[in-house]
Amino acid sequence: MSLVLVTGGAGFIGSHTVDRLVEQGFEVRILDNLQKPVHMKGQPTYLNRKAEFVYGDVRDRELLLKTLQGVEYIFHFAAYQDYLPDFSTFFSVNAVGTALIYELTVEHHLPVKKIVVASSQFVQGEGLYTKRNGGLVAPTMRGLADLNAGRWDWFDEYHNPLEWMWTPETHANPPNSYAISKYTQELQALRLGKRYDIPTVVLRYSIVQGARQSLYNAYSGACRIFSLNYLLNKTPTIYEDGKQSRDFVNIHDVVDANLLVLRSPEANYEVFNVGGGKAYTILEFDRIVATEFDRQESSPNIPGEFRLGDTRNACSDISKLKLLGWSPKRTAKDSVTEYKLYLIEQTDIGDVLSFAEKKMKDLDVVRRVVR
Numbered sequence: 001m002s003l004v005l006v007t008g009g010a011g012f013i014g015s016h017t018v019d020r021l022v023e024q025g026f027e028v029r030i031l032d033n034l035q036k037p038v039h040m041k042g043q044p045t046y047l048n049r050k051a052e053f054v055y056g057d058v059r060d061r062e063l064l065l066k067t068l069q070g071v072e073y074i075f076h077f078a079a080y081q082d083y084l085p086d087f088s089t090f091f092s093v094n095a096v097g098t099a100l101i102y103e104l105t106v107e108h109h110l111p112v113k114k115i116v117v118a119s120s121q122f123v124q125g126e127g128l129y130t131k132r133n134g135g136l137v138a139p140t141m142r143g144l145a146d147l148n149a150g151r152w153d154w155f156d157e158y159h160n161p162l163e164w165m166w167t168p169e170t171h172a173n174p175p176n177s178y179a180i181s182k183y184t185q186e187l188q189a190l191r192l193g194k195r196y197d198i199p200t201v202v203l204r205y206s207i208v209q210g211a212r213q214s215l216y217n218a219y220s221g222a223c224r225i226f227s228l229n230y231l232l233n234k235t236p237t238i239y240e241d242g243k244q245s246r247d248f249v250n251i252h253d254v255v256d257a258n259l260l261v262l263r264s265p266e267a268n269y270e271v272f273n274v275g276g277g278k279a280y281t282i283l284e285f286d287r288i289v290a291t292e293f294d295r296q297e298s299s300p301n302i303p304g305e306f307r308l309g310d311t312r313n314a315c316s317d318i319s320k321l322k323l324l325g326w327s328p329k330r331t332a333k334d335s336v337t338e339y340k341l342y343l344i345e346q347t348d349i350g351d352v353l354s355f356a357e358k359k360m361k362d363l364d365v366v367r368r369v370v371r
């Protein structure tokens, strides 16, 4: 039986991947430091009992070396993801953690057969847009003056609106410390992998949805926030005008992709987008959640707030991974249904929403249009 190390294996994507690996007969070791606020109540009850759990930080050299013993495959999910302005932590956890895995593998001649590294759609930033005349544009970041004035969309030099495109893996334009640290992970993994003959695959996930998304993580997306609001008889706040587009991918489709690239030599040294293949505006997604919670009559608040650092549109072109035989099989509605079932089993949701909202406000991440 091959031993697989899953860093961040107590988290959302990690734990589902662990379950599938165990199901498929792999021996699994988890390395996770149960980071707060992701794990507010310690070790989650959903952890697979057939997997070995090692408590600790991926940056702990001695512990990581011990944890790597006997390992043939690695899924590297452990990451710092937040809206906090502690910019250096993103690099310390995400970039240093990744470098250390390669460093120890090379230094100790560890017989690692493949490393799959979790990256993010955020690496593409705003992605690519087209002009009316068909020309391609790669916008950078929206300025604070535009956001303060409620100018959300991108325009060309003649003030014609730009149209967003399904963006391929060749494009990278990371807008914030999290995204830059994920891009750094990608570059290190691919370059070090190739240089030292350690087969490596990078997966750029779009917004992943399903059960076990942390309830407390202020960073986690619309599915958790909208669901909590509708469940608690509140109405969610939608940022900007709600017309921004996103693609959402179900956790089981993500696990399918993870296992596929683990087994496919053709995937080695490549980056793949793992997305849902269908774009939704946030307003459309809100209606899916409202319907699932039987709250169709309530409309969301759209007070003109925005989050600093958000991209206007983000939709990933998944044709490259489709060539390997993968395609998303579940819809956003399937994900919301799964998340709802998970949510209603939780016993501590009453204070969760205000915890996340207060945190965002305290951090001054959420701003309001200045009229």
Ligand SMILES: NC(=O)c1ccc[n+]([C@@H]2O[C@H](COP(=O)([O-])OP(=O)(O)OC[C@H]3O[C@@H](n4cnc5c(N)ncnc54)[C@H](O)[C@@H]3O)[C@@H](O)[C@H]2O)c1
Residues within 6 Å of the ligand: 007, 008, 009, 010, 011, 012, 013, 014, 031, 032, 033, 034, 035, 036, 038, 039, 056, 057, 058, 059, 076, 077, 078, 079, 080, 081, 093, 097, 118, 119, 120, 121, 204, 205, 206, 207, 208, 209, 213, 214
């Ligand atoms: N969920 C998404 O929508 C999404 C989208 C794009 C990319 N990703 C990437 O996928 C990976 C997994 O994300 P997730 O949604 O499962 O997040 P998660 O927060 O649920 O899981 C991450 C896990 O890593 C652990 N961890 C954090 N810092 C650690 C450290 N220093 N040492 C050891 N363990 C540590 C946490 O305790 C947690 O269990 C991350 O790399 C993330 O950047 C996720």
